[in-house]
Amino acid sequence: MSTDIENKVPYTVSNIEKCMCSQCPVQANSVCAQEKFSSFKNEIKSSGGGEGPEPKEVPGIYCSTGSATCIDLNPNQQCICKTCAVWEEYDLEHAKPMMYFCNIGRAD
Template sequence: MSVVPKTKENVRKCMCTKCPSYTLICKVKSVPDKVSVSFSDLESKGHAEVMFCAYEPSRCIEKEKGCLCETCELFREYNLKNSFYCIVAGGKL
């Protein structure tokens, strides 16, 4: 699996917040984190509630309700093979 660079360009391509597993409650809870992503050095950031294929699983998502990973531009661009990066580090096979 390729490493997805933690860049603002890649955050803009990310579909994680549109995923059915990313509930409205998660969206509301993640607002402060999204603001810090906009203004911080993404490479040094250890966690973000976006781009789970580059960072780590969500701290909010508790249930799999569907997955958009395979439809994401980052998935194709970086030749990713797994899904549900939001639940499992490195995604599920």
């Protein structure tokens, strides 16, 4: 587990695959996020796990990339960041911000 929170969460295919954002209630009713999720899954499959898609096209890993480009997210819903393997691996409990990266921005 990383204890150096000065290092940002790397934007990698591995971290994208561990990311729980696509299952988050904050994004559940977002047409934008759901469309991006469908497109992104197809792109990951066709790339064979090489380079990931552009961050603005990924409906997640906001702890790495920053605020969501989708504007129809509902930040009043319960965030599930604490259930994510990326959260644990990068010790995001001690990051700023600590949750709601999709709304507030990436973890530092």
